[in-house]
Amino acid sequence: MSVFVLVHGAWHDGSAWEPVARHLEAKGHQTLSPTIAGHGKGAAKNVNHAQCTQSIVDAIAKQSLSNFILVGHSFGGTIISKVAEAIPEKIRRLVFVNGFVLRDGHSLFDEVPPHTVTAFEALAAQSSDGSVMLPYPVWRETFINDADEPTAQRAYAQLSPSPAQPFRDRLDLKKFYALTTPRSYINATEDTALPQGEWGWHPRMSSRLGMFRLVQMPGSHEVMYTNPAGLAEKLVEAGRD
Amino acid sequence: MSVFVLVHGAWHDGSAWEPVARHLEAKGHQTLSPTIAGHGKGAAKNVNHAQCTQSIVDAIAKQSLSNFILVGHSFGGTIISKVAEAIPEKIRRLVFVNGFVLRDGHSLFDEVPPHTVTAFEALAAQSSDGSVMLPYPVWRETFINDADEPTAQRAYAQLSPSPAQPFRDRLDLKKFYALTTPRSYINATEDTALPQGEWGWHPRMSSRLGMFRLVQMPGSHEVMYTNPAGLAEKLVEAGRD
Amino acid sequence: MSVFVLVHGAWHDGSAWEPVARHLEAKGHQTLSPTIAGHGKGAAKNVNHAQCTQSIVDAIAKQSLSNFILVGHSFGGTIISKVAEAIPEKIRRLVFVNGFVLRDGHSLFDEVPPHTVTAFEALAAQSSDGSVMLPYPVWRETFINDADEPTAQRAYAQLSPSPAQPFRDRLDLKKFYALTTPRSYINATEDTALPQGEWGWHPRMSSRLGMFRLVQMPGSHEVMYTNPAGLAEKLVEAGRD
Numbered sequence: 001m002s003v004f005v006l007v008h009g010a011w012h013d014g015s016a017w018e019p020v021a022r023h024l025e026a027k028g029h030q031t032l033s034p035t036i037a038g039h040g041k042g043a044a045k046n047v048n049h050a051q052c053t054q055s056i057v058d059a060i061a062k063q064s065l066s067n068f069i070l071v072g073h074s075f076g077g078t079i080i081s082k083v084a085e086a087i088p089e090k091i092r093r094l095v096f097v098n099g100f101v102l103r104d105g106h107s108l109f110d111e112v113p114p115h116t117v118t119a120f121e122a123l124a125a126q127s128s129d130g131s132v133m134l135p136y137p138v139w140r141e142t143f144i145n146d147a148d149e150p151t152a153q154r155a156y157a158q159l160s161p162s163p164a165q166p167f168r169d170r171l172d173l174k175k176f177y178a179l180t181t182p183r184s185y186i187n188a189t190e191d192t193a194l195p196q197g198e199w200g201w202h203p204r205m206s207s208r209l210g211m212f213r214l215v216q217m218p219g220s221h222e223v224m225y226t227n228p229a230g231l232a233e234k235l236v237e238a239g240r241d
Numbered sequence: 242m243s244v245f246v247l248v249h250g251a252w253h254d255g256s257a258w259e260p261v262a263r264h265l266e267a268k269g270h271q272t273l274s275p276t277i278a279g280h281g282k283g284a285a286k287n288v289n290h291a292q293c294t295q296s297i298v299d300a301i302a303k304q305s306l307s308n309f310i311l312v313g314h315s316f317g318g319t320i321i322s323k324v325a326e327a328i329p330e331k332i333r334r335l336v337f338v339n340g341f342v343l344r345d346g347h348s349l350f351d352e353v354p355p356h357t358v359t360a361f362e363a364l365a366a367q368s369s370d371g372s373v374m375l376p377y378p379v380w381r382e383t384f385i386n387d388a389d390e391p392t393a394q395r396a397y398a399q400l401s402p403s404p405a406q407p408f409r410d411r412l413d414l415k416k417f418y419a420l421t422t423p424r425s426y427i428n429a430t431e432d433t434a435l436p437q438g439e440w441g442w443h444p445r446m447s448s449r450l451g452m453f454r455l456v457q458m459p460g461s462h463e464v465m466y467t468n469p470a471g472l473a474e475k476l477v478e479a480g481r482d
Numbered sequence: 483m484s485v486f487v488l489v490h491g492a493w494h495d496g497s498a499w500e501p502v503a504r505h506l507e508a509k510g511h512q513t514l515s516p517t518i519a520g521h522g523k524g525a526a527k528n529v530n531h532a533q534c535t536q537s538i539v540d541a542i543a544k545q546s547l548s549n550f551i552l553v554g555h556s557f558g559g560t561i562i563s564k565v566a567e568a569i570p571e572k573i574r575r576l577v578f579v580n581g582f583v584l585r586d587g588h589s590l591f592d593e594v595p596p597h598t599v600t601a602f603e604a605l606a607a608q609s610s611d612g613s614v615m616l617p618y619p620v621w622r623e624t625f626i627n628d629a630d631e632p633t634a635q636r637a638y639a640q641l642s643p644s645p646a647q648p649f650r651d652r653l654d655l656k657k658f659y660a661l662t663t664p665r666s667y668i669n670a671t672e673d674t675a676l677p678q679g680e681w682g683w684h685p686r687m688s689s690r691l692g693m694f695r696l697v698q699m700p701g702s703h704e705v706m707y708t709n710p711a712g713l714a715e716k717l718v719e720a721g722r723d
Binding site for chain 2: 137138141142145146148149189190192195196197200218
């Protein structure tokens with residue numbers, strides 16, 4: 001049996017993993033789903049990427065976990081890359097779930113289409129606290145395209161604005177790219193949160209991992225809501241030795 | 242429950258949608274499957290693209306339909322793009338099923354591999370009425386690759402020559418590209434009617450739709466014959482709000 | 483009912499096809515799974531590509547087979563291309579299973595990422611007989627990524643070093659590219675033995691076949707071990723008229 005540390009993406013908090021965690025626990029695995037600093041309803045949004053990373057390192061230390069599988073969804077991919085630099089000896093395997101694998105020296109904003117950056121910066125400028133909320137139509141059509149309307153709305157109600165600074169921070173990833181930690185990439189084949197093709201998740205992001213294990217499943221960027229049982233199964237396939 | 246207007250592709254007529262329409266109707270939906278002018282057995286083939294479009298606009302007007310989901314398969318994608326320009330207020334959502342999404346000012350022939358244009362123009366030149374029939378080996382290997390031989394032959398027997406002029410007509414699509422009608426793209430993952438990759442349907446054609454909902458399913462270009470129940474399900478997923 | 487001649491890939495021998503062959507035979511088909519010269523445990527490794535090809539031509543002649551479906555997996559794709567040049571009149575259809583379709587004048591090493599060639603040449607230089615053994619971590623992560631660990635180890639125990647010279651031999655394929663033998667390509671969608679994208683199997687290799695039938699299935703490069711029943715089914719779909 002394994003220990004899974006599940007790191008959520010932008011607009012989510014740790015509760016996004018609850019249905020998946022229940023399925024993993026039903027299979028006998030242990031899970032931890034911490035909320036990243038600056039994320040979740042009511043959190044202060046003035047955090048940078050380093051603070052986001054530190055909050056996950058702290059949550060792991062508090063539980064004295066080791067030999068765990070570290071999972072990052074979407075923006076969470078940038079977090080687990082830096083967590084892996086901080087505590088490599090504690091991690092059995094990294095699993096990216098349609099997660100960002102940034103080039104060394106890049107920010108998340110350096111890796112998404114320019115019109116997305118423009119749109120998100122405009123939203124941040126309009127907000128009172130420099131945060132960005134994902135507009136519902138974008139969510140419905142390109143993030144959770146495999147859901148029916150009630151599911152899409154119910155899941156959207158669980159989202160909250162994301163701090164923009166962690167999207168802008170350029171990350172030194174030299175240590176990450178020198179690590180030999182085993183790594184897997186789960187790609188949901190209908191994920192269009194990044195447009196498929198030139199700007200897509202796979203193979204663009206995944207191939208940066210060098211030797212990695214590819215696991216695919218049908219579904220959108222938000223399979224943790226639309227198919228939590230299926231994602232739990234794929235996490236086991238991605239996380240095993 | 243929804244209303245689906247189903248527009249067929251080249252070499253087909255409205256009857257190609259019959260099995261899919263039966264499945265949609267069994268789920269409580271209403272359907273209309275008009276035959277495009279110049280298409281179908283016995284039809285005069287001397288039509289241009291504007292006449293093709295007008296015939297569908299007329300068929301919709303005759304039934305006084307509104308608030309419907311307008312579906313276009315293959316060449317039918319070029320038709321629904323122009324129908325959407327003509328009667329945008331009547332359309333709830335556009336659904337392209339491995340359909341052509343032409344660039345503004347392009348013809349269908351501008352968007353397929355040059356050797357295909359050469360082959361089709363030669364067939365048109367050899368015909369008595371400027372029409373093109375799809376050769377059986379191309380049909381069997383690259384259009385209906387997921388069928389067994391009897392199914393491939395039975396479906397081929399339902400085809401008829403297509404007028405060539407609508408493939409040549411360059412379309413002004415400025416109005417289409419200014420529309421905000423919601424839109425979806427269904428991609429059958431084994432469709433090789435256009436070669437996958439550089440000349441493929443998805444993401445090449447689909448990405449031109451801007452924000453769109455991606456729905457995928459296993460199958461060939463001719464899933465309406467090889468998996469009508471599956472396609473009906475995907476049309477519901479693609480067509481819902 | 484059909485006759486299938488199944489040609490294995492590098493590191494394998496004819497026994498790799500046994501589970502698939504059992505499933506094909508249970509459906510009433512006949513199979514032959516010869517071992518390529520220089521392959522298999524205990525075989526002398528000093529063979530070139532021409533000798534590999536001749537050994538399969540000989541195995542087919544010995545059984546007096548004709549009108550068969552000739553299947554090649556991976557490196558086996560280079561073998562069936564040359565066998566098809568030698569005895570085209572005996573072959574009903576060619577089926578590549580994530581198989582190499584080399585450009586005329588290319589070697590297998592001309593078609594894989596340069597760092598792979600460097601690594602394999604280093605392994606060949608270190609061996610006593612100029613052969614190359616696939617390292618277990620590469621096998622586990624990128625060849626048999628869909629297996630659990632015990633299956634991955636059990637299958638690895640069946641592998642043996644491959645002669646390096648057939649990877650280096652540049653092949654004259656002019657006759658192959660002039661053949662009109664029907665051909666299919668089976669692509670397992672999680673196959674990362676070649677990295678997906680720019681260096682991938684499909685559509686890079688498959689598109690070189692001209693008009694071909696695409697058949698896809700979930701799974702890794704080693705679906706003959708991880709899903710032999712599924713592969714047998716897809717071989718029937720790929721092999722039928």
